[in-house]
Amino acid sequence: MTPATASASARFSLQRWWSIVLKEFLQLRRDRVTFGMIVGLPIMQLLLFGFAINTDPRQLPTAVIAADQSEFTRSFIASMEQSTYFKLVGTLPDERAGREALMKGEVQFVLTIPPDFTRRLLRGERPALLVEADATDPSATGQAIAALPQLPYRVATHDLKGALAPLAGGRPPFDVQVQRLYNPEGITQYNIVPGLMGVILTMTMVMMTGLAMTRERERGTMENLLATPVRPLEVMTGKIVPYIFIGLIQSTIVLLAARWIFSVPFVGSVLAVYLAALLFIAANLTVGITLSSLAQNQLQAMQLTFFYFLPNILLSGFMFPFAGMPGWAQAIGNILPMTYFHRMVRGILLKGNGWFELWPNLWPMALFIVVVMAIAVRFYRRTLD
Structure with missing residues (x-):
């Protein structure tokens, strides 16, 4: 190799550099799996993070144990569904069936209406409804549980009118007791x-x-x-x-x-x-x-x-x-x-x-x-x- 040739090879050559670039592009084109990952991974991440991920879940499956049925209980159930956090998927016969549904993961919430709910409500005794929640995943139930205390006010506004208006007062006409099961502290x-x-x-x-x-x-x-x-x-x-x-x-x-x-x-x-x-x-x-x-x-x-x-x-x-x-x-x-x-x-x-x-x-x-x-x-x- 002459000194002139050695000097030329020591200098940066755009032609040699471009040949390496073309060679790498050809290599990528032949490696179909790698090329598919280059295109597929960004698309997958966009779809998953853009459409599939939701940190505020709604339409959570909810079952009802209704030992008392009246316009007030129906109004409360309707308010739960209108909040968009709860989705009524069926009724259950008793508390045991509700616990089994929660343990299997078939429902996220079980609403229990006591048999004397309407009678105690009309007497002004402020009865309570029980909502049991599968709290194994606190992020799945947190927002829905936070929405429950406002629902009795909606029932009061909608149903307690006329002669029943004094029952509304400044306090809700009934309570909603929430029982977080399996992870009550929300850890x-x-x-x-x-x-x-x-x-x-x-x-x-x-x-x-x-x-x-x-x-x-x-x-x-x-x-x-x-x-x-x-x-x-x-x-x-x-x-x-x-x-x-x-x-x-x-x-x-x-x-x-x-x-x-x-x-x-x-x-x-x-x-x-x-x-x-x-x-x-x-x-x-x-x-x-x-x-x-x-x-x-x-x-x-x-x-x-x-x-x-x-x-x-x-x-x-x-x-x-x-x-x-x-x-x-x-x-x-x-x-x-x-x-x-x-x-x-x-x-x-x-x-x-x-x-x-x-x-x-x-x-x-x-x-x-x-x-x-x-x-x-x-x-x-x-x-x-």
Whole structure:
């Protein structure tokens, strides 16, 4: 190389620089997964944060136990619905049915009207209505509970006229007693810490499994594995088992921290928590295996993991109230296993839910595992070909 050539190569060349730029654009165009993430992630974040996230949930499912029916009770129920915080979904026969509905998560509120409510109201005795709230998530019920004290004034304005006008007076004609169940102090940690178990397991299980498969493919050890007489299902389940133990260790760490650091109550069975965690770990590992079959390298596996993790953390009810999301967002959330796991672990720890209350959340997660595992086996066979 002559001194003139060396001097020319040492100088910054726009032509060489532009060649590198074009090469990178070509590389991005060939990497369809990365290109999809560049376009897909901003769109997903805009849709989720712009439309799905709502910190002031309304239309919360409410049931009524009506032992007394009159124009006053009907007016109060109508005022609840007009406030837009409550949505009447049905009536219940007794207090036991109301508690069961709250424990299963079928309703957020139960309004109980005592049998002598109207008679005591007309006598000026200021009777009380009872509103029981599922307060496991304080952010989901806080605004609705704050709206309740104003509703008796609406009933007084609407119904206590003429000869009944003196009953209105300056005070409300009746009281609304609110009973916050399962988290009466409204402590946020009681809701967040159990939910963190689902977040941690989702992030680590999906990522670790996805990287494990793609790592073998990049290092060339996958060919040695394929040369052995093993079936795709045997390979995938064999790779999953070690991570199950890792997931159980992580669950134990979260449970110990919840009990001894954050003082989260353990009302239900710890064994039920571990069985729910085991099922949830299996669901996440099947997702990780499937994503690893789609990814060509570890970078793509991490990108797909994040693409899966984002809707889980936003639409499962962990960060934002599930009841406050629009219908389409709830439909997506009802596909994700983290949604059901959050309901189960919070229900076990805070409500003491048993298998009868857990079953509506158990079978969707089991179905998710079967469907995703079938997809993983199919894509794995395609990878073998």
